Amino acid sequence: MVINLTQPMSDPGLPVFRAISSHLTGYSEVDLEGTGMLTDYFTTLMKEQDHEGIRLFLLKAEEILRLHLSDAIEPAIIRHFIELPATASRPNTPFDEISYQGLAQRITILWYTGVWTTMNWLGKKSQPDRTAVISARAYQQGLIWLTAQTHPAGAKQPGYGSWSRKP
């Protein structure tokens, strides 16, 4: 599959990005689309990450998605995107041999919080070293609030007395 990363609006990479995001976040593709952030997040990805890295990541994602069944997809995600091969700490290690530089993790965090984290990816124990909320809308559309059975602080107000009842 040829992935053209220059035009996000009709980018063939978008459906792959959406599908893999669904598996990473645990939310359906329709849920993700409903946030209205799909294009914005994809654009952020392209702005913050080198395009070759994105290309390799999306290719691998597509390969994983072809497995169809989540029983097969989940272990594949773990193997390729989460776990850290022993070679990771060597300098000049090829991009795809170090878990795609934590791109899966950063995409997950982006969907949940609207924050893009940059970090030196050296494995599970890495600490993000710079974080920024990408936009006011991204903050409000973060999945974390829905997950916690609430709403973003300062937005989507639920109305007087709502906090006295179970959500």
Next chain:
Amino acid sequence: MKDTEYDAVIVGSGVAGAIVAKTLTDDGKKVLLLDAGLESGMALEDDRAYQMQMSYLDRFYKAAAKAPNSPFPNLKNAPSSDVGEAMPVEMMDPNTGYFVQKGPLAFGSDNWVGPGGTTQHWLGTALRMLPNDFQMQSMYSRAVDWPFKYLDLRPYYEMAEYEIGVAGEVKDQQLPNIGPDYFSDGYVFPMEKIPQSYLDYRMLAKTQDLPIDIDVGNGQRLKHTIRCCSTPQGRNSFPNKNYKFKGVTWDRQARKLTLIAADSTYQPVGSLWDDDIGQRCEGNASCVPICPVQAKYNALKTIKRAKVRHPRLLDIQSQSVAYKLVIDPGSKKIDGVKFKRYDSEDKRTYTEGVARGTIYVLAASAIENAKLLLASGAAKSSDQVGRNLMDHMCFLTWGTFPEPVYPFRGPGSTTNISSFRDGDFRSIHTAWICPIDNWGWGWPSFSPGSNVTKAVMEGDFGQKLRQKLEHDLTRQVLLHFECEQDPQPENRVTIDSKYKDRIGNYRPVIHYDASNYVKEAFRIAKLVSDQIFKVNGITDRSSYTLDQAAYWEYQGNGYTSRGAGHIVGTHRLGSNPGTSVVDPEMRTWDHKNLFLAGCGNMPTLGTSNPTLTMAALAFKSAEAILKQLEG
């Protein structure tokens, strides 16, 4: 600068300055209010006020750390401190930030310099002090006595509750040692209480009336019954049909302020831009740092009412930083307030001027008032200016409730544990109030965002991640034991010519520490918290580490203190000119036409958020100012 003779020049547009301005103009006095913030921030109505609020909200949404000042611009020409600056004192660089911290303990509170002052980001909790808070020395041989009693301040508390618009339930208030006349006969708050949260009810089930009997070491046992009550707050709710007042007026005959009897139902005051918005708390759950609909009180509401009623009596001059008082060398009267009026937020250029009036009122916050007095060499005969800096030292404990309680909803706190607000133990350790927090572990742990990062870094994703986050976040509970601090002369604000901001004004230099009187309270609080957690089946997840800003070890355990933003004491009132800066009417002993407003006046802090007390004192001093102006 007009050559008008003002009856009063007020420095600062926070709640204290606003109340004095409104009270004075209501009686026909001409007032100049100097505000250091941006002119655009002083937008009081319509679309300009709306745009201002939207810009604050936008900044808040985009802020990486949702700190109390995060929605508001930190003006380089009139800086505010930032809690984010706080770290262990040894690690701080005095050339960055606003406060210069000399320690030994980091001072972790902030205020905001700008239109409306700190009421822009305050939580809204509106509590009166307790009677014994005013007589700590007589009762407990601690701190000092105020020169008047709680009952003397009670009518002013009622005025403050009117002005701020307090929602609460008098019948709920279970307070230790208050006596039958704590509230006047038949008194109710202007509005019905803010509904308590689902989380509160789950906690109250086992915590309300919980008897505790624990070994506190040294062969001592603590026997206590825990009582909780709903928290009165300055946040709009349904009007109380039985509320009796509709305003405050100057009674010329009696020469005092009185409350005006109501002839219709109380009307909540909505947002600045549209009164229909913000008529009720909408559950935005972001009170600190901003209420999007302005259901929460902010001082601009008071300024607006004054300005709308008396447009020609109240002059507001923005972008004007007061930096020195002009003192007549013979009479010691204040002859003017020198200010630097900066052109814009970006440039450091300014013009200088002097504001003149008959009476001067400093209402710039406890720290800024002290700074201004020190810079002027004013009110110095007691040597108490800047001293006795106090804050509520907050000891947080947090954990996981056995079933979902759905935090991150509603105002920051709707219920508090009140039974430790007074008692004999105050001769040994400080009192505390313990609000039950509705916002999960946000304060100590930066939840919920931090939970995502942590789980993702640990390798979680997909359904497993989503379920884990839901499970963990819906069970988060947090208690803050807000401990009173005792006044210590060496806890102080000073100035030093080495440390100035970019337009040449002093930066506050802070010396701060915690006494064993507070540290012992922390120790006991932890034991009480352990008991509460045990009874409720809460798994304790509190942790206190060396790298935190105000960490100490005490009797073998580590504790971290956090600032509550309740900065008081720096120009305390009293009856003795040798040990206080102002008299009981908040007039400086040294300068007969200089009044000080704000929390700096408070000789003790008690266990209540000081805003309501500051507002009550503002009415009291406004009354004295009117008396003085009318001769």
Next chain:
Amino acid sequence: MPYCQPDDPYRQKLLPEDHGKSLPADATRIDTPDALKGRLQEAIAIEHFTIPPYLCALYSLIDGKSGPNREAYQIIRSVVMEEMLHMLLAANILNAIGGEPKICHPEFLPQYPSPLRHSQIGFEVGLLKFSKDAVNTFLRIERPAEQIVPPDPGNFWSIGQFYEAVREAIQRLHKQAMETNPKKGLFTGNPNKQVTGEFYYGGGGNLRPIYKLEDAMFAIDEIVGQGEGIDGTIEDSHNILFGDEIEIAHYFRFNEIFCERRYRRGDKADASPTGKPVKVDWNAVYNMVPNPKMRTFAGLPAVLQKVETFNRIYTDMLRTIERACSGHPQELLKLTPLMYELANRAPELMQLDVGNGQTAGPSFEFAS
């Protein structure tokens, strides 16, 4: 800055020679208390009728109250809150004369697009995204009585004339009833069923309880005053001045959006507004599929599920209102939170692509 010129093509539609189908024969003079109750039940349905179309336009504004059309958002929202208030006032009057408001049942919800219930004017009102067409429709719905010729007994031209008949009937029937029941007359309903501002907030005006004739008259004044404007003037019964603004009737509020200008003191009812410009971006709108129905999304189960959830919450809202008006006024406390939930979910629907560049939207169908 465009504002309404006399030859504006849309403006011409406001001076119609509309003729439509007649109402059924039984829509005649209100002769009995039962007929009056029927007409008041109809009033509740009429007030409700415009809410889903107004909400669709409202929700379709990109970024809503903080987006480029936030002024239009505020205007439409305030009209919706007033229609809600009218519903509750009508229910109060019905309760006051011993009737039972029925709100939560499938027949209550219109099948959009639908003609105005009370009117001989045959134009249809649908669930449409915000546009000049949509706002023009709103203007026609709300247009003041004096712009139109006098009505037949059973067929009303404007909402104002509908209520005129109701007002007349209440006065006449109450006078009759006083002969046999001098204490209460027509107002025999249980006073505890009245809903008041004690549990209601959100703007829209005063939610007054109805205990006697004067209350009912005042309530009708409020409904008509807010809807149409009083006797050709622009102000409504509030007549509140704040700075440049005046509280103005619905028709004129929609005209402010249409002409992209605010009214100010001195403007005439039959001329365009001449006040401050109102910023409207007719393109900053989600391209919602017109008149969405659940069956529209049958082929997209994930989307259908979300539309169903919306409809369930909307039905829940109707249930809440009915319960509140059946002796449980404290249920009204849930009303605003339910409306907020709808406002949060609707934009989500309008992000979902359903083909042809169009998006899903709320269908406001009954869903138990």
